Every structure is written in C-alpha cells, then in structure tokens.
Amino acid sequence: MKRIVIIGAGQAGVQAAATLRSEGFGGTLTLIGEEPYPPYQRPPLSKAYLAGDFARERLFLKPDSFYAETRCDLRLRTAATAIDRPSKTVRLSDGTALAYDRLLLTTGARVRKVPVPGADLPGVHYLRGIEDVDALRPNFRAGARLAVVGGGYIGLEVAAVAVKHGLEVTVVEAAARVMVRAASLQLSAFYEAEHRAHGVKFQLGAMAEAFEGTARVEAVRTNQGRVPADFVLAGIGIVPNCELAQEAGLACDNGIAVDEFAATSDPDIFAAGDCTCHPGFAGGRVRLESVQNAIDQAKHAALGMLGEPSAYREVPWFWSDQYDLKLQIAGLAQAGDVTVLRGDPQARKFSVFHLRDGVIAAVEAVNAPPDYIIGRKLIAARARVAPERLADPNVPVKSFI
Amino acid sequence: MPKITYIEHNNKEHVVEVPAGWTVMEGAVKNRIPGIDADCGGACACATCHVYVDPAWLPKLSPRQDMEEQMLDFAQDVKPNSRLSCQIKVTPALDGLIVRTPKSQH
Numbered sequence: 001m002k003r004i005v006i007i008g009a010g011q012a013g014v015q016a017a018a019t020l021r022s023e024g025f026g027g028t029l030t031l032i033g034e035e036p037y038p039p040y041q042r043p044p045l046s047k048a049y050l051a052g053d054f055a056r057e058r059l060f061l062k063p064d065s066f067y068a069e070t071r072c073d074l075r076l077r078t079a080a081t082a083i084d085r086p087s088k089t090v091r092l093s094d095g096t097a098l099a100y101d102r103l104l105l106t107t108g109a110r111v112r113k114v115p116v117p118g119a120d121l122p123g124v125h126y127l128r129g130i131e132d133v134d135a136l137r138p139n140f141r142a143g144a145r146l147a148v149v150g151g152g153y154i155g156l157e158v159a160a161v162a163v164k165h166g167l168e169v170t171v172v173e174a175a176a177r178v179m180v181r182a183a184s185l186q187l188s189a190f191y192e193a194e195h196r197a198h199g200v201k202f203q204l205g206a207m208a209e210a211f212e213g214t215a216r217v218e219a220v221r222t223n224q225g226r227v228p229a230d231f232v233l234a235g236i237g238i239v240p241n242c243e244l245a246q247e248a249g250l251a252c253d254n255g256i257a258v259d260e261f262a263a264t265s266d267p268d269i270f271a272a273g274d275c276t277c278h279p280g281f282a283g284g285r286v287r288l289e290s291v292q293n294a295i296d297q298a299k300h301a302a303l304g305m306l307g308e309p310s311a312y313r314e315v316p317w318f319w320s321d322q323y324d325l326k327l328q329i330a331g332l333a334q335a336g337d338v339t340v341l342r343g344d345p346q347a348r349k350f351s352v353f354h355l356r357d358g359v360i361a362a363v364e365a366v367n368a369p370p371d372y373i374i375g376r377k378l379i380a381a382r383a384r385v386a387p388e389r390l391a392d393p394n395v396p397v398k399s400f401i
Numbered sequence: 402m403p404k405i406t407y408i409e410h411n412n413k414e415h416v417v418e419v420p421a422g423w424t425v426m427e428g429a430v431k432n433r434i435p436g437i438d439a440d441c442g443g444a445c446a447c448a449t450c451h452v453y454v455d456p457a458w459l460p461k462l463s464p465r466q467d468m469e470e471q472m473l474d475f476a477q478d479v480k481p482n483s484r485l486s487c488q489i490k491v492t493p494a495l496d497g498l499i500v501r502t503p504k505s506q507h
Contacts, residue, residue: 041442058423063431295440319441326445326468369471373448 001101002027007080008106009033012273012294019302021070030073046157083248102305105271109238118211123231139231142166147220147229151178154235160322170201255287260311262301272297328372331362331379403496410504426450426486436502443487449506450486451476455499
C-alpha cells in the first residue's frame with residue numbers, strides 16, 4: 001500500500017494524517033481541503049475567536065512545518081469532484097486526478113440553511129468557518145440588535161458573546177426549550193434562565209417564517225411576531241457532506257455509513273468525523289458532531305487503512321462555554337432516561353446523570369469537572385450507581401468508581 | 402519572544418519561542434512537542450495537557466484556578482508542581498520557563 005488520499009482538511013483529516021505517520025505509514029500522503037486555510041479548530045469560532053480574544057493563527061491545528069516534516073501534501077482551495085472506484089482515482093477541481101490505494105473521506109458537514117423567504121438577504125449569517133466569523137464580527141457593536149435563529153450550542157454561544165459586547169439579543173427557537181437536541185430538561189431550563197438573566201430575550205416554540213428587509217435584513221418574522229434585527233445569526237444544525245460518497249455508490253444513511261472500524265461499504269475507502277454515521281457506544285447508529293468524534297474516529301480510520309483495525313468504542317464527549325459556565329457532557333442522553341440531579345443549579349455548579357435501565361448512560365456537568373470525568377468513566381464501564389447515592393453531594397463522586 | 406523549554410519524560414529537551422498571550426499548551430502543540438495531547442484545544446475540558454513546572458518557576462505562575470484544580474485531580478501522577486498547560490498564559494516574565502511532560506496523558 002503506497003498511496004493514501006484524505007479528502008477534507010479539518011480536525012479529522014489532519015488527525016488521520018498525523019496518526020498514519022506516527023504509526024509508520026511511509027507512502028505518499030495527500031490531504032485535500034476546499035478552504036484556503038490549513039486545518040483549524042472550529043470550537044473557538046463561536047467563542048473566543050468571535051469575541052476577538054483569539055488571533056487567527058492560534059486556530060491552526062498544526063504548524064506549517066508539520067506538513068513538510070511529515071511529508072503530507074496539503075492541497076488547499078481544492079475540492080474533490082468525483083471518486084472513480086474501479087480505477088481507484090479521485091478527480092479534483094483543478095482538473096487533475098489522484099490515484100489511491102486507500103481513501104479517507106473526512107468531508108465534514110455544512111450549515112443547514114433556514115428554508116424561508118429572505119434567507120439570502122445581506123445581514124443573514126451562519127457560523128461554520130473562519131470566514132463566517134470574520135464576516136459576522138464587524139456587526140458586534142454595542143446597541144446593535146441581533147436575532148439568533150436556533151437555540152442550540154452555536155446560537156447560545158454567539159448570544160453569550162453578543163450580550164457581553166452590549167448587543168440586544170433575541171433567540172428564536174422552534175422547540176419549547178433551548179438545546180433540545182443535546183440536553184436534558186433540567187439543563188435547558190438552567191441555560192435559558194442564565195441567558196435571560198444576562199438580558200437575552202427568547203421566543204420559544206417559534207417558527208421563523210421569513211427574513212424581512214429590502215437592501216438587507218431588518219427583521220425575522222415568526223409565528224409569534226416580528227423580531228427587529230440589524231443582523232441575524234442562524235444556527236439550526238448541520239448537514240453531513242456525503243454527496244461525493246453517494247455519487248460513488250457508497251452506502252449513506254444520515255451520513256456516510258461506516259462500520260466500527262471506520263470502513264465504508266468499499267473496503268478501500270474509510271470515513272471519519274462529522275460526515276459519518278457509525279455504530280454508537282450505546283448501540284444503534286449515530287452521527288456525532290464533535291471534536292472528540294473527529295479525533296477518535298480518525299485514529300481508528302488510520303489504523304484500519306494500515307490493516308491494523310481497531311474498533312471505535314469511545315464514549316462521546318462534548319463541551320460548551322457560555323458566560324463563565326463550563327458545560328461538559330459525556331454519553332448521549334435519550335428520551336426516557338431517568339435523570340438524577342447532583343448539586344445545586346442555584347450555586348451554578350451541578351450535574352445531571354442519566355440512567356437507562358439502571359446503567360449510567362450520560363452525564364451533563366456544569367462547572368463540575370469531577371462529575372464529568374467520573375461520569376465518563378462510569379459510562380465507559382456501563383456501571384450502575386444507586387440514584388440516591390448519585391444525588392447525595394456528601395458521597396464523593398470518586399467513590400462511585 | 403519568550404523562550405520555553407519543554408523536557409520529555411525521556412529527558413529530551415525542546416527550546417522554543419512562544420508568543421506572549423499564547424498558552425504553554427499551544428507552544429507545545431504548535432511546535433510538535435510530544436507528550437501533550439490537548440484534545441479539547443485548550444478549553445480546560447479534557448486534562449490531556451498536564452505538565453510539571455520546574456519548581457523554581459512555580460512562584461512566577463498565577464495560581465491554579467478552581468476548574469483547573471478540579472480537572473487536575475484526574476490526571477495521572479499528579480504532583481505539587483502539576484499544571485494544565487492550557488491554563489498557563491505565556492508572558493514576558495515567563496521567558497526561560499521550564500516544564501516537563503508526563504509519560505502519558507491518559
């Protein structure tokens with residue numbers, strides 16, 4: 001095996017490149033990326049980078065010397081346009097083609113557009129890449145009115161930065177509560193209250209019907225009324241980039257379908273990160289949008305490509321920074337879980353444990369790193385802890401292990 | 402630019418320049434110094450950037466904050482001079498800082 005091509009120069013792509021080299025791969029390695037920037041961290045985009053506290057160079061995951069020293073041929077501003085499986089080649093937007101022995105798809109995801117009239121008006125922003133934030137930031141002037149469409153992590157992290165900069169912020173969320181996809185009822189209620197205390201207004205259970213304005217956006221019209229705005233940030237989720245895989249005839253279902261070794265339905269093609277749908281830690285198939293998944297799945301994909309398959313079974317974990325609150329989540333909560341509150345939300349330091357059939361399945365920890373770290377271990381061990389002990393702050397969390 | 406010395410557990414030394422305002426973790430990652438994983442990119446969310454600060458330098462660092470203290474409790478082989486390198490901000494006063502990386506972050 002001499003040639004490996006990686007399509008997608010994000011967190012997963014660069015991790016796979018690093019792992020391939022550290023595991024001794026000596027052949028040709030090419031990393032293709034559409035953006036003009038070398039692989040960078042996305043999490044700070046909606047936090048410190050948006051706030052202006054973080055210079056752009058600090059986002060880059062590797063120094064330029066990495067690509068030379070590891071003989072990783074990084075080709076930026078280049079898209080893969082087609083995969084020809086019979087000849088094992090990838091066609092590129094610059095008109096060239098690359099032959100591969102193993103191919104890795106780390107194509108990531110793109111923002112979901114709000115499907116309403118006026119969505120293309122100037123002043124309607126999304127947040128996924130460096131350029132999105134560079135375009136968004138000049139709007140952050142004290143007194144400006146920001147309408148956030150979507151009360152998920154991106155929308156709420158941006159709202160937190162915005163109120164700190166003195167903006168008037170209204171969040172429009174279609175569900176009855178914020179962070180509905182990723183958090184428990186208790187956590188949603190806590191975060192909504194925090195944002196309200198900082199001056200953020202909410203329209204919950206509100207559907208955006210149109211972006212109004214002539215030369216640029218002036219308001220979001222919803223089924224609950226009109227939210228006047230100088231600019232809009234929409235964060236209603238992401239869509240996995242699986243078209244390339246689909247057109248090549250690879251199995252896709254809510255992402256590029258891979259097994260626990262990150263292999264697609266073609267044994268020479270692997271996939272990792274946000275673009276994949278894979279066996280979940282707690283069974284079923286999941287698609288995860290996280291740094292943890294990008295890093296861990298890419299490592300397993302690299303091993304699989306080298307013929308040393310190792311199953312990806314890590315517990316998913318996530319984090320979010322809003323105000324001075326550090327939210328750390330391990331595992332995936334599900335409807336029907338029994339939830340146990342540990343600590344006091346009033347003290348802004350607590351966690352919510354989720355039990356499924358008596359087994360710890362997820363933990364959401366706010367300013368409570370020990371609960372998160374122990375929780376992650378308990379989830380990995382599929383441990384059982386009596387709810388009354390979990391809930392008792394006098395029982396040290398370390399004693400659960 | 403402040404110079405920082407990173408010493409691996411096998412005593413291999415790396416002396417690198419790190420811009421003021423960056424963290425000691427970023428100085429390591431951007432210079433490809435082995436032994437610091439920093440999976441979360443410096444958000445104090447993973448405890449995989451643990452280092453041992455040369456005792457002579459400890460008084461010059463701002464003390465551990467509560468969050469760091471709590472995360473460190475779960476790192477391997479924690480010592481009194483243990484820090485999470487993502488929480489040490491580089492300043493001109495830290496020119497010459499020496500840190501050692503542990504054998505493993507997990």
